[in-house]
Amino acid sequence: MSAAPELDSLRAELQEKGLRRAELLDDPFAQFDAWFEFAKSVNTHEPHAMVLSSVGADGMPSSRHVLLKGLDHGFVFFTNYTSQKGRELSDHPQASICFPWNILSRQVRVVGTVERVTEAESDEYFSTRPRGSQIGAWASHQSEVMADRSVLESRWAETDARFEGMDVPRPPHWGGFRVLPSEIEFWQGRQSRLHDRFRYTVDASQPIGWRIERLNP
Ligand SMILES: Cc1cc2nc3c(=O)[nH]c(=O)nc-3n(C[C@H](O)[C@H](O)[C@H](O)COP(=O)(O)O)c2cc1C
Numbered sequence: 001m002s003a004a005p006e007l008d009s010l011r012a013e014l015q016e017k018g019l020r021r022a023e024l025l026d027d028p029f030a031q032f033d034a035w036f037e038f039a040k041s042v043n044t045h046e047p048h049a050m051v052l053s054s055v056g057a058d059g060m061p062s063s064r065h066v067l068l069k070g071l072d073h074g075f076v077f078f079t080n081y082t083s084q085k086g087r088e089l090s091d092h093p094q095a096s097i098c099f100p101w102n103i104l105s106r107q108v109r110v111v112g113t114v115e116r117v118t119e120a121e122s123d124e125y126f127s128t129r130p131r132g133s134q135i136g137a138w139a140s141h142q143s144e145v146m147a148d149r150s151v152l153e154s155r156w157a158e159t160d161a162r163f164e165g166m167d168v169p170r171p172p173h174w175g176g177f178r179v180l181p182s183e184i185e186f187w188q189g190r191q192s193r194l195h196d197r198f199r200y201t202v203d204a205s206q207p208i209g210w211r212i213e214r215l216n217p
Contacts, residue, residue, distance in 0.1 A: 010042060011105050019188035019196040026208040028184040028200035032108060033071065035101075035186065044103050052077065052179075053096040054088035062088065068099075069125060074178035075110060076117055078125055080142035082173045089114045095179050105189030112181035122175035127167075134168035135159045185215070193217055 025031040039047035048068040053061050062084060070076030075097055080086050089095060097110040126134065139156040146152060163169075181202075188196040195217035203211035 007042065007044070007103050011103065014188065015105050015190050018190050019186060019198065021198065021212070021214065024186070024198055024212060026210070028181070028186075028210055029071065029073070031186060031200075032184065035106065035108065036068075036071070036099075039101050039104060039106075042104070044101060047099075047101065049100075050075070050077070051098045051100060052085065053098075054085045055092050055094065056084075056088050057091060069176070070117075070121075070178075072178075074112070074115075074180040076121075076176050076178045078122065078174070078176045080137070080140065080174055081116075083142035086142075086173075086177075089177055090116075095177075097179055107187045109183075109185040109187070110179060110181045111183040112179045115178050115180060117176035117178050119175070123170050125176065126170035126174065131168060134170075135163065137174045138168070138171050190217075 025034065036047060046067075049065050050068055051063050052066045053063040055061050064085065066077040066079060066085075068075055069078055081090065093114040095112065095114050097108075099106075099108040101107060126137070129137075135156055138159045139152060183199060183201050185197060185199040190196060197215040197217055199213050199215055200210040201213070202209065
């Protein structure tokens with residue numbers, strides 16, 4: 001059987017079963033991890049892809065996919081600090097994330113503040129990337145207008161020649177951000193639009209540090 005019909009029937013099962021308060025884990029990171037591991041285990045396409053929204057100085061939001069590369073007390077991804085998102089997140093360190101696991105009729109939404117990861121963390125992750133991507137991080141002036149593709153390709157070739165025979169160092173303008181959530185919502189699609197939604201909100205008065213509430217769909 002192909003993967004798609006299997007996922008279709010799994011989606012139908014999840015919609016039937018729904019999400020119950022009693023089965024939620026106290027810690028939203030543990031709950032996220034359970035859903036994330038599940039999405040990976042059933043071979044959804046790029047379950048670590050997430051839509052990240054930042055806000056410009058004029059208040060205009062802007063969204064794009066990035067890849068989740070770390071999960072600790074926040075959601076970590078890597079990018080170019082001088083890109084549009086990099087500049088916006090540095091100037092206005094608040095972000096929203098959405099994991100669009102539509103194939104499972106699920107989504108997870110995160111709202112929070114943003115910090116840069118340490119230089120050591122960025123170095124460590126950069127060192128694991130394929131050499132071509134490392135060179136690409138130097139060659140791409142991410143988000144800037146460019147006359148044509150040859151500009152990028154020649155910059156890539158020049159950078160490749162510059163670092164020939166040596167490890168490619170991490171560009172100073174490239175590194176990670178961590179989104180530190182104040183809210184995490186788990187959404188499970190159900191029949192007749194009677195979806196299940198649970199929102200965890202940071203709340204120091206709660207024994208677990210998070211308040212859990214069911215939301216209308
Ligand atoms: C599935 C997917 C994953 C992506 N992952 C990243 C990523 O981890 N980091 C990144 O900088 N760009 C990533 N991109 C490209 C971004 O979506 C975006 O085009 C780029 O970062 C420039 O965004 P900006 O101009 O809004 O700053 C990804 C794109 C897709 C479709």
